[in-house]
Each structure stands twice: as structure tokens, then as C-alpha cells.
Amino acid sequence: MDIITGTTEFNIPEETVVSIGKFDGVHKGHLSILKRMKEYIRRGYKLCILTFDIPPSSLGFGNDKGVLYTNSEKRKAFGELDIDYYVEFPFYEKTASIPARDFIEEFITDRLHAKAVVVGEDCTFGQGAAGNAQMLRDFGPLYDYEVEIIRKIKDGRREISSTYLKELLSEGRVKKIRDISFRPYFISGRFRRDPVGAGSNIWYYVMDIPEEKTMPLGGVYYSKAVYEDESYDAITNVRTDNRTLETYIYGGVRGIQRGEVSIALLDFKREEIKFYKNSDLNRKIKEDIFEGQKWHKENAIAST
DSSP states (O other): OEEEESOSOOOOOSOEEEEESOOTTOBHHHHHHHHHHHTTGGGTOEEEEEEESSOGGGGTSSSOOSBSSOHHHHHHHHHHTTOSEEEEEOOSHHHHTSOHHHHIIIIIIIITOEEEEEEETTOEESGGGOEEHHHHHHHHHHHTOEEEEEOOOEETTEEOOHHHHHHHHHTTOHHHHHHHBSSOOEEEEOBOSSOEEOSTTOEEEEEEOOTTBOOOOSEEEEEEEEETTEEEEEEEEEETTTTEEEEEETTOOTTGGGSOEEEEEEEEEEEOOOOSSHHHHHHHHHHHHHHHHHHHHHOOOOOO
């Protein structure tokens, strides 16, 4: 996958099928768009995603605060989805003020060479978010591209969206997120250098949660740690007071604190508890580990 970031002076020489959006969380709605895009491969079009380097809400467009995926996490996900070109459009005051029609002409047509555009029905772009799916369709004949507008997918009565996923996350419903997304909710980064002891030879690793990430409900989760393309069963405590993950990996992994790790939250176990005695805390940690090992044996969960 070719990644284009930090510039508006890009040019893709091949004809493309393009989709525009935030693509936060890469959920079933996004996957339905990608599935339709891939049907254009037989025409020789390259698959192109146009997203933004910061959320539009950062400049006051919409109320969608925080992200499910950081930029690097989103790039990795789309690389695994076999996208040819991934354009991370710089989003700041000047680019946010580009009129929607100019955006279509310069970027969708001239720079991306779009011959087809596949978007969700809530797609917006251009100055004041005035550009939308219908505008793309209206200008299609003028700029010689086809347009398909994909309806939202529902989970029961709720439309699947990044906002819905964030609501689920705030309630600790990560199992539901896993069911309706490309992969479980996860956090990537590096553990702090030295693990922390919790008595009786129990050691757990601490990872800071990036400031831009939407916080899950605080508490203990059944999890997986992914390191060097291998996954390891684990149990993770999400601390909301200092935005950290505390992860115990059954059996441990040599050298894991020296590299990039992803922690996937698979299911919620319990909410945060305040302990006043270390003996009570250590007893509860042992209980969580025992129950976590049992849960992983009973649940064959694919890694991220």
C-alpha cells in the first residue's frame, strides 16, 4: 500500500475507485464500502482511500471527540485490507476552507484520477462540510466518474458508526465492538521498560494510552497481546485515572517490553475497584488471572 501523507501535492497516475471518510474504527459499514470498491478491480481501477490526518472535529466540525484508531493504527488496518493508495489528507484551516466543488475537481478528479467514487450516505467534505454524497453524484457526469452511495448497516435498531462504537466502548461492551468491526478495539504502543510486581511472582506490564484515543470504561478485560505477529492470552486492567493499561500475560513473553505491542480488549470482566489493602489487591489480581485463564480456554478468540 502506498501511503501519501503531509502534502496536498500528490498525483496518482492510475485510474482509481475512491472513497472519502474518517474511517474511524473500520466497522462493518466501512467494510461494506470496501467490498463494493473491490468490484471495480476488474476494470483495472486501483483502490484509493482518502481520509484526514486529524479528525475534522479538531477544528470544530462535528462533536465526535477522540478517535478509535490512531493514524498509524488506521494505516496498518487498511494495509491489511489490500488498499493500493492511502491518502491522509492534511486537515487545517486552509484545506478545510476549500469549496466542495473545487475539492472534487482538484483532488478527486485531477489528483486521484477517480473513475468511480463509493461513499457512505453521510459522507461530507469541503468548506463547511458542504460537500456530500449527493453532490458527488450530481457532478459525476461533468467530471466523468461513477458514484455509488452505500446505505448504513444497522446493529438492531442502531446504525453502525464510529459514534456508536464509542458509546459501546464507554460502556465496556468490547465484545459487541469485536462483532461489528474489522478487529477488536485495541491500543498499540510500547510497555514501560520494567514490569510491575504484584506479589507472589506476578508481574504485569504498563502501557500509556495515547491522548487522542477514546478511553474504554475503566476495569478489567480479557485481552490478547500481539507482539511480533504472535498473539498471547492476557488479562488487562484499564485505569482511567492515569490513562494506562496494566496487562498480565499468562506465562510471560521474553523481550516484549522492547518492541511495539498491541493490546486487544476482547470482553469485559469487571469494573474498577478501589482497594485499601495491598493484600486485598493482590488476592483480587490472582483471582482475575485464574478466571482469565479459564475464560481464554473456553473462548477460542482470533487474534487481531
